[in-house]
Amino acid sequence: MKYEILDINSVKEFVFNINNVKEYLAVSSLAELTSSEIGDGNLNFVYIVSNKFDATKSLIVKQAVPYLRCVGEEFPLSRERMTYEIRALLKYQEICSEYIPKIYYSNEAMSIVVMQNLSEHIILRKGLIQHHYYYNFIEHITTFLAKSLFFTSSLSLDSKAKRDLIGQFNSNTELCKLTEDFVFTAPYMEDETNNINEECISEAKEFFNNNEEFKKNVLELKYLFMTSSDTLIHGDLHTGSIMINENETFVIDPEFAFFGPFGFDIGALIANIINSYISHSVILSDEEYKNWLLNSIEEFYTKFEEKFLNLWDNQKSSSLIKEGFIGSEMLDEYKKEFMKNIFISSIGFAGCKITRRVFGVAGVEEIRGLENKEQRKKAELQALELGQQLVLQYKNITNTEQLIKIIKSV
Amino acid sequence: MKYEILDINSVKEFVFNINNVKEYLAVSSLAELTSSEIGDGNLNFVYIVSNKFDATKSLIVKQAVPYLRCVGEEFPLSRERMTYEIRALLKYQEICSEYIPKIYYSNEAMSIVVMQNLSEHIILRKGLIQHHYYYNFIEHITTFLAKSLFFTSSLSLDSKAKRDLIGQFNSNTELCKLTEDFVFTAPYMEDETNNINEECISEAKEFFNNNEEFKKNVLELKYLFMTSSDTLIHGDLHTGSIMINENETFVIDPEFAFFGPFGFDIGALIANIINSYISHSVILSDEEYKNWLLNSIEEFYTKFEEKFLNLWDNQKSSSLIKEGFIGSEMLDEYKKEFMKNIFISSIGFAGCKITRRVFGVAGVEEIRGLENKEQRKKAELQALELGQQLVLQYKNITNTEQLIKIIKSV
Structure with a gap:
């Protein structure tokens, strides 16, 4: 199939020609289909295609174009990103399908995927801003992470299967480079891409120029990101990449997926919950929500570690550990140290992820979007302080109690 | 070109059809060529093709077959290994050509490479057994290692170039698996592939069964080997992979090449010089040679580190460190810690490389080949002790003085 960019009309034709999709939508003629565009896709075109006479029958069609949709054709970005999104979604479908939207069709040549329309869910970031509680979220996301990180690692896959899978994601250079630049470099130095609140100019200057120890640790973490092929990571697992309601949790948008360090997705999530905590701390004093x-x-x-170790305990032999190689007592010791290293790097990555949102090109709505100038400044400076603390101390923070103590202290 | 296995006759025809090779050999008819087979290729067929009337004009033709040549067709091993050997040779030709044989022709489809005939050089392992001094060796091999490890790492390559290069080697699964199994697993446990000196049966039993701390550290090192994409490593850089004379040093046989940890090639070399030291310690008391x-x-x-850091100092900007990101004082501190990590892992890998030669399937000639039973046993037990010490202590050995002290103490 040759690549062509679909529009609000041709998307219907396209969908009508895919048998299982047509079947799902329960239409027998093109005229029974209706389509609309979702405006908030930053990178891609996103359409809803539905049965005109039964709105419950609808699907999402997402197509990548060879530029950044929200900016336009003058900002080229390879549409190959959809290739990696598709491959990650298909892999997740194999190992933890209950936490991603159901995939009905995908086509790398067309840079297109057709999937479940999550019409009863909202972006977690918005839900948190709106002060919602999600009592099943932790249970769901820890299962997703434990399974996705364990089953694509050398703790589970045989050497050939792992290398084959690495090969599928190795060329996701462009998006990895975005992370190298915008999570690990530009937001910590004078850079034209930065977006600095004018209320914080002097603090930014101070931060850029007097932070050598912090920068050294950032280099350590960046190096880990660039060279540790632990496992298939989502690569951008912030609260904007999660669709949620009280009962269900779905991870979306894995276009940054590649083989990277265990701690990166974990750190991203911790960072974004912390950002939400900071935001709520400056705008209200609902202690209950903050405590939650x-x-x-x-x-x-805690749950992630428990589930991950549980999967590991059930894995009798792997490319790393042949059955009978080592006694169970020492193996437990090895696992303990292994998990400690995952935790440590998660804290370091969380620190980067928090800090980069302060002056970097991409902020988070719950902080940069604060309309009250004083609140925004306060939240930004708290995030700056906390992010720095985590990066500076990451190798010494070995349990969640310590982490919580540091968060509270800022 | 379709793959076909050459023999001692067809190899001449093959060579005669390659223009630059024909030119180098200065022949104008097939009848002017003569060929012979080199018997000691374990994995591959190796021929010398020469000008019948001028023996100085000769080249090596090396072709992989889809099995282990020294065992026969009943031991299949993909000929793809030559693909990786060719790619590594061509990369080395770019960045450190003076330390590999000159390459005249290569063809991945035919699994063949035509290269300089190193007729005035011998395998370093044999040279060391024969008690030769090579006063230029360290100068040469450290330049080779500093350049090959630096220029294929994230300290030098941009992100895209590095990922492209990783892609060229990612599928070298079969040979990576050999290392996982025969350097990091089987030689440390009861395994049918092991080759245990009958004089050491009880020591082997003791070693296999009472060595949990050692095995935990082996797992750490194996995990590094399997997941650290630092740089393009040779992957099998022992003294049998080096051809040498008083003036020249050539690295050969990089079929194990892939993106692995910095310390692996360094550790392999240290291990093999230590093996030679142990061998000489038990058979003679030539203190001068041992000291050398x-x-x-x-x-x-020391020289490796100096040269590597020198290359790094000359690299103003890289995918890891953008110019201006960090001050020079803290950058030096970062480099110091970076080099310390390389050293530490080198020691750990050296420990594995020494230990695995004791009871594993592949021994080293200078120890396993000792004809005097007592000497052999003594050397094996010394290697066992020293290898274990290095693996057990690798994280605490931070300079060469400490290393030498441990070697002397065993």
Whole structure:
């Protein structure tokens, strides 16, 4: 199939020609289909295609174009990103399908995927801003992470299967480079891409120029990101990449997926819950909600570790550890140290992820979007302080209690 | 070109059809060519093709077959290994051509490479057994290693170039698996592939069964080997992969090449010089030669580090460190810690490389080949002890003095 960019009309034709999709939508003629565009896709075109006479029958069609949709053709970005999104979604479908939208069709040549329309869910970031509680979120996301990180690692896959899978994602250079630049470099130095609140000019200057120890640690973490092929990571697992309601949790948008360090997705999530905590701290004093957020962080890592270790305990032999190689007592010791390293790097990555949102090109709505100038400044400076603390101390923070203590202290 | 296995006759025809090769050999008819087979290729067929009337004009033709040549067709091994050997040779030709044989022709489809005939050089392992001094060796091999490891790492390559290069080697699964199995697993446990000296049966049993701390550290090192995409490594850089004479040093046989940890090639070399030291310690008391070997180890790492850092100092900007990101004082501190990590892992890998030669399937000639039973046993037990010490202590050995002290103490 040759690549062509679909529009609001041709998307209907396209969908009508895919048998299982047509079947799902229960239409027998093109005229029974209706389509609309979702405006908030930054990178891609996103359409809803529905049965005109039964709105419950609808699907999402997402197509990448060879530029950044929200900016226009003058900002080229390879549409190959959809290739990696498709491959990650298909892999997740294999190992933790309950936490991604159902995939009905995908085509790398067309840079297109057709999937479940999550019409009863909202972006977690918005839900948190709106002060919602999600009591199943931690249970769901820890299962997603434990399974996706464990089953694509050398703790589970045989060497050939792992290398084959690495090969599928190795060329996701462009998006990895975005992370190298915008998570690990530009937001910590004078750079034209930065977006600095004019209320914080002097603090930014101070931060850029007097932060050598912090920068050294950032280099350590960036190097880990660039060279550790632990496992298939989502690569951009912030609260904007999660669709949620009280009962269900779906991870979306894995176009940054590649083989990277265990701690990166974990750190991204911790960072974004912390951002929400900071935001709520400056705008209201609902201690209950703030406590729920803090407890969520603690529960998040504890449950993740428990589930990950549980999967590991059930894996009798792997490319790393042949059955009978080592006694169970020492193996437990090895696992303990292994998990400690995952935790440590998660904290370091969380620190980067928090800090980069302060002066970097991409902020987070719950902080940069604060309309009250004083609140925004306060939240930004708290995030700056906390992010720095985590990066500076990451190798010494070895449990969630310590982490929570540091969060509270800022 | 379709793959076909050449023999001692067809190899002449093949060579005659390659223009630059024909030119180099200065022949104008097939009848002017003569060929012979080199018997000691374990994996591949290796021929010398020469000008019948001028023996100085000769080249090596090396072709992989889809099985282990020394065992026969019943031991299949993909001929793809030559693909990786060719790619590594061509990369080395770009960045450190003076330390590999000159390449005249290569063809991945035919799994064949035509290269300089190193007729005035011998395998370093044999040279060391024969008690030769090579006063230029350390100078040469440290330049080779500094350049090959630096220029294919994220300290030098941009992100896209590095990922492209990783892609060229990512599928070298079969040979990586050999290392995972025969350097990091089987030689440390009861395994049918092991080759245990009958004089050491009880020591082997003791070693296999009471060595949990050692095995935990082996797992750490194996995990590094399997997941650290630092740089393009040779992957099998022992003294049998080096051809040498007083003036020249050539690295050969990089079929194990892939993106792995910095310390692996360094550790392999240290291990093999140590094996030579152990061998000489049990058969003679030529203190001068033993001292030369020990000094070589010290000089080897010191010079490697100096050259590597020198290349790094000349690299103003890289995918890891953008110019201006960090001050020079803290950058030096970062480099110091970076080099310390390389050293530490080198020691760990050296420990594995020494230990695995004791009871594993592949021994080293200077120890396993000792005809005097007592000497062999003594050397094996010394290697066992020293290898274990290095693996057990690798994280605490931070300079060459400490290393030399441990070697001397065993």
